[in-house]
Amino acid sequence: MTARMDKRFADLAAEGRPALVTYFMGGDPDYASSLEIMKALPKAGADVIELGMPFSDPMADGPAIQLAGQRALAGGQTLAKTLQMARDFRKDDDATPIVLMGYYNPIYIYGVDRFLDDALEAGIDGLIVVDLPPEMDDELCIPAVAKGINFIRLATPTTDEKRLPAVLKNTSGFVYYVSMNGITGSALPDPSVIGSAVGRIKAHTGLPVCVGFGVKTAEHARAIGASADGVVVGTAIVNQIASSLTADGKASAATVAGVETLVMSLASGVRASRLAAAE
Amino acid sequence: MNQPINLNSFREGPDEDGRFGIFGGRFVAETLMPLILDLQAEWNKAKTDPAFQAELKDLGAHYIGRPSPLYYAERLTQHLGGAKIYFKREELNHTGSHKINNCIGQILLARRMGKTRIIAETGAGQHGVASATVAARFGLPCVVYMGATDVERQAPNVFRMKLLGAEVKPVTAGSGTLKDAMNEALRDWVTNVDDTYYLIGTAAGPHPYPELVRDFQAVIGQEAREQILAAEGRLPDMVIAAVGGGSNAIGIFHPFLDDKDVQIVGVEAGGKGLDGEEHCASLTAGSPGVLHGNRTYLLQDADGQIKEGHSISAGLDYPGIGPEHAWLHDTGRAEYVPIMDDEALEAFQLLTKLEGIIPALEPSHAVAEVIKRAPKMRKDQIIVMNLSGRGDKDIFTVGKILGMEL
Ligand SMILES: Cc1ncc(COP(=O)(O)O)c(C=O)c1O
Numbered sequence: 001m002t003a004r005m006d007k008r009f010a011d012l013a014a015e016g017r018p019a020l021v022t023y024f025m026g027g028d029p030d031y032a033s034s035l036e037i038m039k040a041l042p043k044a045g046a047d048v049i050e051l052g053m054p055f056s057d058p059m060a061d062g063p064a065i066q067l068a069g070q071r072a073l074a075g076g077q078t079l080a081k082t083l084q085m086a087r088d089f090r091k092d093d094d095a096t097p098i099v100l101m102g103y104y105n106p107i108y109i110y111g112v113d114r115f116l117d118d119a120l121e122a123g124i125d126g127l128i129v130v131d132l133p134p135e136m137d138d139e140l141c142i143p144a145v146a147k148g149i150n151f152i153r154l155a156t157p158t159t160d161e162k163r164l165p166a167v168l169k170n171t172s173g174f175v176y177y178v179s180m181n182g183i184t185g186s187a188l189p190d191p192s193v194i195g196s197a198v199g200r201i202k203a204h205t206g207l208p209v210c211v212g213f214g215v216k217t218a219e220h221a222r223a224i225g226a227s228a229d230g231v232v233v234g235t236a237i238v239n240q241i242a243s244s245l246t247a248d249g250k251a252s253a254a255t256v257a258g259v260e261t262l263v264m265s266l267a268s269g270v271r272a273s274r275l276a277a278a279e
Numbered sequence: 280m281n282q283p284i285n286l287n288s289f290r291e292g293p294d295e296d297g298r299f300g301i302f303g304g305r306f307v308a309e310t311l312m313p314l315i316l317d318l319q320a321e322w323n324k325a326k327t328d329p330a331f332q333a334e335l336k337d338l339g340a341h342y343i344g345r346p347s348p349l350y351y352a353e354r355l356t357q358h359l360g361g362a363k364i365y366f367k368r369e370e371l372n373h374t375g376s377h378k379i380n381n382c383i384g385q386i387l388l389a390r391r392m393g394k395t396r397i398i399a400e401t402g403a404g405q406h407g408v409a410s411a412t413v414a415a416r417f418g419l420p421c422v423v424y425m426g427a428t429d430v431e432r433q434a435p436n437v438f439r440m441k442l443l444g445a446e447v448k449p450v451t452a453g454s455g456t457l458k459d460a461m462n463e464a465l466r467d468w469v470t471n472v473d474d475t476y477y478l479i480g481t482a483a484g485p486h487p488y489p490e491l492v493r494d495f496q497a498v499i500g501q502e503a504r505e506q507i508l509a510a511e512g513r514l515p516d517m518v519i520a521a522v523g524g525g526s527n528a529i530g531i532f533h534p535f536l537d538d539k540d541v542q543i544v545g546v547e548a549g550g551k552g553l554d555g556e557e558h559c560a561s562l563t564a565g566s567p568g569v570l571h572g573n574r575t576y577l578l579q580d581a582d583g584q585i586k587e588g589h590s591i592s593a594g595l596d597y598p599g600i601g602p603e604h605a606w607l608h609d610t611g612r613a614e615y616v617p618i619m620d621d622e623a624l625e626a627f628q629l630l631t632k633l634e635g636i637i638p639a640l641e642p643s644h645a646v647a648e649v650i651k652r653a654p655k656m657r658k659d660q661i662i663v664m665n666l667s668g669r670g671d672k673d674i675f676t677v678g679k680i681l682g683m684e685l
Pocket residue numbers: 376377402403404405406480481482521522523524525526527528593594595639641642667668669
């Protein structure tokens with residue numbers, strides 16, 4: 001599997017702290033600003049980047065990410081441009097793993113083989129495709145793994161013991177545990193409940209388990225990071241971007257700076273969870 | 280593509296993964312996957328459970344009013360001067376359309392599964408009304424997602440749903456039509472997995488919905504087949520139905536699929552014409568893609584973003600189509616043609632004046648195709664058309680377009 005991802009998680013394990021995984025929507029609100037945001041993420045303390053691929057019909061996303069996708073599409077973002085964004089990012093950063101996250105149809109229309117070749121060449125390390133459960137592995141997961149791109153699966157509270165092995169079977173890179181039954185942007189459930197779910201998954205796999213959906217603050221990141229190998233933050237970042245835009249939806253001076261401040265705070269959260277865990 | 284192929288049977292799909300050829304499947308978020316597997320298991324049991332079938336039949340007869348008549352449209356036949364035209368009168372069903380057939384079936388499944396809350400999406404509001412109706416009948420709370428644009432143009436149905444005790448949630452995302460309502464219903468389902476049953480209104484979505492909706496609607500074709508044999512002593516030459524998501528069409532088509540001499544024609548919404556963006560002809564002008572849990576023909580751009588589509592009729596305003604139709608199209612077993620808004624509107628008026636039947640705008644598209652085809656056929660030939668719903672809900676829309684004071 002792509003070395004960047006495994007090395008990053010191995011280094012963090014050695015450091016004894018969880019990863020901060022940050023999601024943003026590629027092309028929101030425009031290509032140039034979005035690329036600046038992407039470059040700012042690792043500098044502010046993000047360990048893994050989830051690069052959102054906008055889709056017109058994001059069935060598993062709440063209003064914040066829906067609107068971010070609409071802004072990106074209105075700004076002319078396409079899958080080809082999202083790949084280009086990764087390529088541009090890789091010119092200065094060859095260490096931070098990039099995971100593309102989105103829905104299947106734009107990939108299907110781009111062409112699976114061509115997409116995987118271009119993604120590999122652009123420096124993509126993994127894929128999260130929300131509407132491809134294990135039952136659909138032939139579509140993209142198996143071809144991706146064959147080419148050396150991680151396929152990161154979502155496990156959810158409805159994924160019971162019986163189903164978990166199937167969900168984990170072709171998963172690589174890390175497992176993304178969705179903290180609740182719901183859409184992105186909902187409220188965070190009780191961290192202790194999440195902790196036991198993470199333990200349940202870890203009993204079945206040696207892969208790192210990252211937890212997302214509902215993590216918004218440094219305190220959340222610290223609490224979730226106590227049991228998980230990584231903490232995913234998406235809606236909070238997307239909301240931060242949205243709140244910085246001018247009345248006509250353009251990026252402002254505060255757009256990149258606001259993301260930096262938020263991510264620095266979240267980064268302090270995951271770093272504090274090491275101290276908490278050591279106690 | 281669209282090369283006629285010869286299969287022993289066109290009625291055996293889908294396979295166990297929910298595929299009709301390359302179409303169909305289960306493209307859903309992991310959260311929903313266990314739910315649709317449960318539904319499939321329950322459906323497999325119910326299908327062969329005599330008690331389930333008996334209850335379905337009983338409610339069909341006494342609550343819906345089945346069988347619906349097969350009516351010989353004598354005046355329209357004379358007017359067009361060609362093939363004999365029969366209407367399968369689904370508009371006479373309780374709640375005014377074929378949608379109730381599916382809703383009764385699914386609410387019985389929901390009850391078997393111990394679900395206590397019903398959600399549905401609706402376009403024209405006919406499925407919303409039918410869902411609200413069965414929810415009332417079985418004493419379950421019901422939430423209906425409806426695009427904000429449709430809430431406006433189908434106001435009488437919104438009022439009906441509210442009277443029936445349903446909560447109507449307008450959806451403003453996207454263009455506020457059926458596809459957006461379906462996204463929102465899926466979001467609700469992902470959030471309320473324990474108690475909620477998603478009552479999908481058309482033969483689309485992830486497996487097993489396309490199959491089970493088809494099976495609940497196939498009563499239309501089964502009756503029509505028996506009725507035409509009784510009336511004419513033979514099968515029809517052509518079966519015609521309007522296609523939105525495809526439930527009324529697959530319902531009447533399916534029992535005829537293996538009758539090789541019966542020509543099958545689905546009518547899509549051509550809107551304002553296929554040249555521009557303002558139509559909903561997914562099969563005629565779309566391409567295969569993945570949306571709402573299945574692979575099928577979609578209206579989409581070069582980047583795989585789904586387009587909004589347009590039709591004068593809210594019930595056809597969906598940029599996709601059920602996967603079985605995509606397969607019937609590609610195998611050449613059925614033919615799909617577009618009808619424009621203005622043609623549907625003319626057909627609506629003609630049927631009203633000649634037969635005293637006010638059709639819904641959706642089947643008005645099928646009527647328009649009948650108007651084109653019947654004169655070119657011999658007088659001893661027979662067309663059976665699915666008159667899927669009545670037009671009460673549409674009189675305000677039509678009145679406005681025709682500039683009539685209401
Ligand atoms: C009367 C009527 N016919 C047809 C349709 C189209 O749906 P389907 O293609 O699933 O039959 C609708 C949808 O609302 C409808 O109300």
